[in-house]
Amino acid sequence: MNQVASKKVIIVDDHTLFRNGLKLLINNTSDFRVVGEAADGRMFLDMLESDGLPDVVLLDINMPEMDGIEAAEAALSRYPGLPIITLSMYGEEDYYFKMVSSGVKGFVLKNSDIQEVVDAMESVAAGGTYFSQELLVNLVSNLRSTGSSSIVSDGEILSEREREILFLICKGLSNQEIGEELFISKRTVDKHRANILAKTNCKNTANLVVFAIKNHLVEI
Numbered sequence: 001m002n003q004v005a006s007k008k009v010i011i012v013d014d015h016t017l018f019r020n021g022l023k024l025l026i027n028n029t030s031d032f033r034v035v036g037e038a039a040d041g042r043m044f045l046d047m048l049e050s051d052g053l054p055d056v057v058l059l060d061i062n063m064p065e066m067d068g069i070e071a072a073e074a075a076l077s078r079y080p081g082l083p084i085i086t087l088s089m090y091g092e093e094d095y096y097f098k099m100v101s102s103g104v105k106g107f108v109l110k111n112s113d114i115q116e117v118v119d120a121m122e123s124v125a126a127g128g129t130y131f132s133q134e135l136l137v138n139l140v141s142n143l144r145s146t147g148s149s150s151i152v153s154d155g156e157i158l159s160e161r162e163r164e165i166l167f168l169i170c171k172g173l174s175n176q177e178i179g180e181e182l183f184i185s186k187r188t189v190d191k192h193r194a195n196i197l198a199k200t201n202c203k204n205t206a207n208l209v210v211f212a213i214k215n216h217l218v219e220i
Contacts, residue, residue, distance in 0.1 A: 041071025
């Protein structure tokens, strides 16, 4: 393995056995190498100050001293754009909005296989986002519309129809199913979806879910 070319990873989790196992698996990949470990948020922030920024952070939510939410907010206020992936368990959906709002780039279940973890790291290291498909399904099943309007980055406002369609996209409906739900043609939904993606600068459903949560268009 060419460690010089490997992307640097920090694991932040209070369980030593979990960190050790994840570190071993990651270090057996060709593109990533664990360069630091922390048992809580304060240790993680100190590590960023002393050792510099990694290419990817794998961050647990529930930890002593300073939890993942506080740590993510503090780290991203100091280092905007730091690629953080949240390590999550089922039942932690209440924390997702806070983590997304703080700027984390992805969520992966702690019981995911190593290939999904690698896929997530590759995505966020390249500037993208990643939602575990299991988490996404679980998350969108609990979403509800707020009816709020949203101004996107270029100043455009999503129309009422676009907000309706965005919500149904986030719920996991296909364009055909959305058309049936709203009594419009699939072709019309296709056009609305293209407009929504263009206005929000999103590439896929996971990105749209993040956008909708951050802009208070849906609630968990």
